Amino acid sequence: MDTIEAAKFIGAGLATIAFVGSGIGIGIVFGNYISAALRNPGAAQSQFTNLYIGYALCELQGLFGLLIALILMYT
């Protein structure tokens, strides 16, 4: 029984690796937005919505990892 408990915690810890991808993705989204906005400041405002959609989608992938960690820890 103890082994299963320990394996659950290890699995929960491993699931948080999902945030690596989330971090990389958010960095790419914002980095590209800023570099594009500096090249063409006039069009920057119009892409604000797309920026946050990209951000939200990237972040979601990390949050699925958190969900799995929570499921492992509390069920």
Place this chain on the structure above:
Amino acid sequence: MAMNPMEQFAIKPLIAEPVLHIAGHPIYFTNQALLMIIVALASSLFLTLAVKPNRLVPTRGQSMAEMSYEFVANIIHSATGEDGLKFFPFVFTLFIFVLCSNFFGMVPGSFTVTSQIAVTFALTMLVILTVIVTGFARHGLGFFKLFVPDAPIYILLFLVPLEVISFLARPMSLSMRLFANMLAGHTMLQVMAGFVVALGGAGGILSLVSVAPMLLIVGLGALEILVAFLQAYVFAILSCIYLNEALHLHEHH
């Protein structure tokens, strides 16, 4: 000193007796219900009282209310175009409710309504059901064209299942995003606060070091306020995008 950082999300009944029974299930008046009532009352009172005098030169309160109105109107207009504006009351209520619950949750010692997946999932189902009802009311069975993008037939073979899956994943993704963001942020603050208590109680030089996590909490608190606003914004904008698909299918407005 080891406090459970998840303790703050526990739902406790405030009145020991169940308020009413529905189909044998006792319904309690919990801290969550109290906070939801406070949020709804505070936001609607603020928004009505602030614009009540209808001044030509707005005070700070009135311009806050007017700015939030304009902000949401802009979101809807940019995402769905002109005919999406009839959903303004719906999206505005969603946005203000999520925003106010997030902000009220930032008050130390209070309870974050949106950190419960039951609440966020209910809000999300409201959005998805509105999308489905609007789509069928507007296009009839043509609403199923939503799953068939403009592409050659051999690509459609892969695209249609993908579109169906992405549509079905929406309720989960929209509710998970808000719930997990709030949960993770508040847990992080609580863990940091635990560091302060543990270091402060350790005595000697360690008590002095406890200033560091304390300062970190201030920074993280500011970040959490940003996230609280951002998640409300993202929730509103994604609802608008889903509504736009129901209204216009694949054509551009």
